[in-house]
Amino acid sequence: MTRFRRALHGSVLGLRRAVVAVCKYLRTNRTQADITEEFGVSQPSISRAVTLFIQAVAEVLADLVPTLEEVPTDTALLIDGTLMPCWSWRTHPEPYSGKHHTTGITLQVICSVTSDILWVSDPLPGNTHDVAALDAHTILEGRDPSQFIADKGYTGRGMTTPQKKPAGKPMPEGIKNYNTQINQLRWPVEQAIAHLKTWRILHTDHRRPYTTFPTTIKAVLGLYFLTT
Known part of the structure; x- marks a missing residue:
């Protein structure tokens, strides 16, 4: 300073x-x-x-931002990926997200069941899938994957996720009810991300050069944890 x-x-x-x-x-x-x-x-x-x-x-403010090592291993956790939108740059095609049909960089957010953000990952290009982000950040390393409650984007990694509809068959009522319960449990992480994005630089297009966006996110995270 x-x-x-x-x-x-x-x-x-x-x-x-x-x-x-x-x-x-x-x-x-x-x-x-x-x-x-x-x-x-x-x-x-x-x-x-x-x-x-x-x-x-x-x-x-870097020291105020929690590390992955500080995330508890003995309690249920919620995880979700979120896109921070930015302008489209011809020299950087990798931020385009087919899922969101826009450009940006993606973060993984871990929070408690009471909506407290416990960790936010370093950014990855917008075209990174959630499962790929798990590997890139070694999030599950040394952890019980069933500790995490997540959406269908994390299916196949042993995490607690909604079940997919059986191919060619109607969704059984039991699975529908199970999925509803999982989605209700996931609500706090969506709320936590929405609260983080009240810093509107993370919610609407970042207009400065693409290479400056990661530092902007780090600054906002520092301010977020300073004030919460």
């Missing part, structure tokens, strides 16, 4: 206003042009503050 203060030395925006402006940017995902107009400074001033502050926050 000292580096951020030094970098803004002499800026017409000033340290305090720069912090407020960038927090508004992350919280609302308003365009930099819109924020520029509100604060009465040039667009390059806002852009510079955004770049510097996001990097500083990601570094300073």
